[in-house]
Amino acid sequence: MARRRGPGPGRGRAGAAVPDGPAGRVPGERLDVLHARPVRACPAPGRGSAPGRPRIGRPAAEPARRTPATGRGRRARCAPPASGWQADRQHDRAPRRHEAERSGNREAVEQKADVMTDKLTVSVLGTGIMGAAMARNIARAGHAVRAWNRTRDKAEPLAADGAHVAATPAEAVEGADVVLTMLYDGPATLEVMRQAAASLRPGAAWVQSTTAGVEAVGELAAFARERQLVFFDAPVLGTRRPAEAGQLTVLAAGPEEHRSAVVPVLDAVGARTVWTGEDAAAGSATRLKLVANSWVIAATNAAGEVLALAKALGVDPDGFFDLIAGGPLDMGYLRAKAGLVLDGRLSPAQFAVATAAKDARLIVEAGERNGVRLDLAAAGAQRLARAAARGHGDEDMAAAYFASFDEPPAS
Template structure:
């Protein structure tokens, strides 16, 4: 199988390497070429344009940052792919942009399915993502070598493209909430004169335990914010979740609070750091100014 990966940010680069390890031929493209070039050392072909990248691909994995990038690249590159090429939309772009992506693919006579990504840098690099899929199951059977290489689990949300996005928004609402709640409890414990690690010890193994709280909590307490999921990416997704919730008549009180907390951390200069830097909004340890990261190209 020949695959093209459009977008070589944290997630795209990790998935490209997972594909290469499984013997899939990979061509990569990124809007900033320097971010794609290191993948040549892993065996990928680096394309000069998105249209060039998809020209001989059996499947195209779209791992760009936002709706503007995804829709722009689809408009440019869909016609350059073979009619039988399967396009796999993996970027978190919200419900409205997903409908527009479906329309672009239909207009070009191309097949588009969703495989939304649940996981961060380490699962992407080790082929252990969870895929939230939507579309024709027969199409997924055709691209099984690709999905098997990048994931450890798939959850099929339904036959209509857009269901994967809906499930991803619900999951990311949980991820953002758990991250902020962990930050609040750690900061509160410290402010009350306790060792914040006692909070993590207290929930360990109990019905209220959450492994994610331990992973993010340890990084927060160390002031280590190397991006696994960049804070600005989380803030973008919270905005998409908020839009979806309002459109569906779901109360947004918690989302509004999350948007304020993550927005505060972003304005303080933590946008390119890991989303765990929301801890700083509670007066937690300042980050060490880690390298900027993100999920798109």
């Protein structure tokens, strides 16, 4: 598609830099405040971990490094009980560190130092677009990373960052304090975790970041229970670039008493973590993720249809972008996705058509199971499936644009 030079999608008048994918932040601070929970309150003196709960951390024989729940270790890394709105603030790494430095608060500065020296063995299963970037940031934060990917070639570059590239999922999870899964979908995740099962250590934490859908999260949580893993439902918002920059937003649900064991990993991959609940099996984080992705996918499909209609009617797309520039109809995400199509920058994908089609199906199913009609989501899912069937599956989801045409459009 021909473009005239000058302001346009991706660099238009409406704003300088625009995001290249789902934003690293969830819009709507109030929503975060309502859902968020503190990292963990300090246990009362003399109280140990809850009986019958799997312990996160090293086996008992090893020196404890970070076991505040048991009261052992160098120093309990926990927050004093908060009150009022502070008790409901999301875990937000950067501001907390900066606040600590500014205020000179000794406890807070020590807490920051403790986070930075608290090194874990983290197994990353799935090193695609997102998983590779997350593994790299975890390694760069100083943790020992053991990475596995079905197609080994995609994991190999992580060796340069000090990661151990494992030949099997079982090898990857050996000795892991935390297992992070970032695979295509729920069934793939369950299958890979089954392959890893023999080497999974009871008490290890499982940070499940694949966008798996509400039903699948229940199945994965059941597997975690069988294996005595501490399960965290932890999908992410943000795409390739936020992942590479360690600026994702992690939506997380899991038991408060064990959160401190996974916070160093969440801090390494994200700018902030929004805690949505304690019961990971209920999938409250995944529910919020699906709601957010329904908006992301609808916006992407709408961007593609705007361009297709403009082309069909002989309207210069820049005329449309000039029309809405700076007003309430303007949107950085629209410009970013349209820009990928207009500039022919669909590969490498930020978020591939095939993966978005999977998410769109999960959204449609979630609506059906919960008694709401999602007409746009259903149409959007078909559109993405059609684009994938026409050979655009590995391109950025903005390539859903091509689903508008029976024949490939002239550029």
